[in-house]
Amino acid sequence: MELPGELRGRPIVEGISRGRALVSGNPLSFLGGVNPETGVVIERNHDLNGKCIKNAILCFPHGHGSTVGSYVLYSLARRGLAPKAIVNERADPVVVVGAVIAEIPMVDQIDISNIRTGDIVEVDGGKGIVRIIGRKE
Amino acid sequence: MYLSREEERIYEGEEGWAYQVAMKILVKLGDLFNADRLIPIESAHVSGVSYKTIGDASIDFIEALSRTGAKVRVESTLNPAGIDYEHPEEMIGLPEIREKQDRIIRAYSGMGIKPILTCTPYYMKRPSEEAHLAWAESSTVMYANSVLHSWTNREGGPSALAAALIGKTPNYGVHRPENRRADVIVKVEAELEDDSDYGALGIHVGRILRDEIPFLDGLPHPSESSLKHLGAAIASSGMSSIFYYKTPYPKSSDRLEIIRVDADDVRRAYESLSTTSEKPDMVYIGCPHCSAEEIRDVAKKIKGRKVREDVKLWICTSRYVRERAAEHVRMIEAAGGKVLVDTCAVVTWIKELEVDVLMTNSAKTAFYAPTMNGVETIYASLDECIEASCSN
Numbered sequence: 009m010e011l012p013g014e015l016r017g018r019p020i021v022e023g024i025s026r027g028r029a030l031v032s033g034n035p036l037s038f039l040g041g042v043n044p045e046t047g048v049v050i051e052r053n054h055d056l057n058g059k060c061i062k063n064a065i066l067c068f069p070h071g072h073g074s075t076v077g078s079y080v081l082y083s084l085a086r087r088g089l090a091p092k093a094i095v096n097e098r099a100d101p102v103v104v105v106g107a108v109i110a111e112i113p114m115v116d117q118i119d120i121s122n123i124r125t126g127d128i129v130e131v132d133g134g135k136g137i138v139r140i141i142g143r144k145e
Numbered sequence: 146m147y148l149s150r151e152e153e154r155i156y157e158g159e160e161g162w163a164y165q166v167a168m169k170i171l172v173k174l175g176d177l178f179n180a181d182r183l184i185p186i187e188s189a190h191v192s193g194v195s196y197k198t199i200g201d202a203s204i205d206f207i208e209a210l211s212r213t214g215a216k217v218r219v220e221s222t223l224n225p226a227g228i229d230y231e232h233p234e235e236m237i238g239l240p241e242i243r244e245k246q247d248r249i250i251r252a253y254s255g256m257g258i259k260p261i262l263t264c265t266p267y268y269m270k271r272p273s274e275e276a277h278l279a280w281a282e283s284s285t286v287m288y289a290n291s292v293l294h295s296w297t298n299r300e301g302g303p304s305a306l307a308a309a310l311i312g313k314t315p316n317y318g319v320h321r322p323e324n325r326r327a328d329v330i331v332k333v334e335a336e337l338e339d340d341s342d343y344g345a346l347g348i349h350v351g352r353i354l355r356d357e358i359p360f361l362d363g364l365p366h367p368s369e370s371s372l373k374h375l376g377a378a379i380a381s382s383g384m385s386s387i388f389y390y391k392t393p394y395p396k397s398s399d400r401l402e403i404i405r406v407d408a409d410d411v412r413r414a415y416e417s418l419s420t421t422s423e424k425p426d427m428v429y430i431g432c433p434h435c436s437a438e439e440i441r442d443v444a445k446k447i448k449g450r451k452v453r454e455d456v457k458l459w460i461c462t463s464r465y466v467r468e469r470a471a472e473h474v475r476m477i478e479a480a481g482g483k484v485l486v487d488t489c490a491v492v493t494w495i496k497e498l499e500v501d502v503l504m505t506n507s508a509k510t511a512f513y514a515p516t517m518n519g520v521e522t523i524y525a526s527l528d529e530c531i532e533a534s535c536s537n
Contacts (some may be wrong), residue, residue, distance in 0.1 A: 109170070
């Protein structure tokens, strides 16, 4: 099966992470949208509702909602519940600052429709590269 | 992004870790959004204050900054906390919560931030027109840009704190005139009366806009409180940080996309904000924090009536507004309502006060409360809210 291979975006927060992709078509609010004690998405009518973002390569279009969201990402990281990397179509400041202080590798300007939930993905935040290295048939 | 020699020194850590982290946040944002330099700000408003919303790990971060002795370089205020310090008897009484909330406020105060705990700091002191600000709290940002004509990006709690410590913000986004123009015209073809009509409109507009800047055409003569509710709602369901409502069409209007919004859209937004038809345990007015005029309106409607035994009526505002509206506050409290300060129903613990159904005239609260507070919501006009809270 042919994989999209290497996607090139914009480097935001440096660091290299490998893990399984969790892909959403919906914008995500970390404040109120993710339970900071479990890492589970609780935003209503969200396609990731009920899914845990811990250790995922979390791919979503962009953030929305309250500016306290940056601290929620920091909280998640301190509890070991943060995603391993964040891939956005368009970064917004709430998510970027959260990724900076939580030290989560982050890339944006990626067409995330190329990535499927469950794909094994490597993110190089310093170079802005997302590599899809495995996909279940 | 250009950094002066002084800014470089801070980035390299020569003034200590706290200023270095602050500068890194600003530079990262500046590089990301193609800022050319840092610009001085008039004031900062910092969100991320309630222990309920920021959690334990964030306390460590703020305390670590504060312990270094770093101080803010501009006038700075704080968003609401998780406790009303003047009316602790109305709050959940757990000592652990009180201790954590105290630590957060102490850490911010230690950095020189005034512990004015409100999301409407502009009632106390209006920022100057065309002044650059670094304000967090999305409803506050909307109001500053759209109604007060000050200029602020939609900061996160940490980036507003970083800007406060440095006294500057990166020159990008709506700090540049070319980024403040309307992108889309929203023709409002619905009758809007109550603030809650504006809130429902805002939720709908935020959902369809992404981060575009709307020019809302067809708003009759909105009051400042209607505009506050409209902006808070657009920012809840969307990413915009500014809207226009009365200035003439921008010059390029003939090229702008036009979106029509009708009464059905507003009605559907109302429906989406109510999750139940049960009776409320709490009726909540004051998101964003009430102005003196909003408190007066509640007082007039509730005069001579009595709040039901089985309903809590909460009106939230700042200490400043509560003092100025003292006479109307007495009228509300004589009827059995509570006019609270320093906090709000969303950032304190209401589920633990045995509230299962929350009725409100705030679209922002109705949008967030089901997930942030775990309650059912009823979204309604101020009249309906007062009606449901009173027994006579």
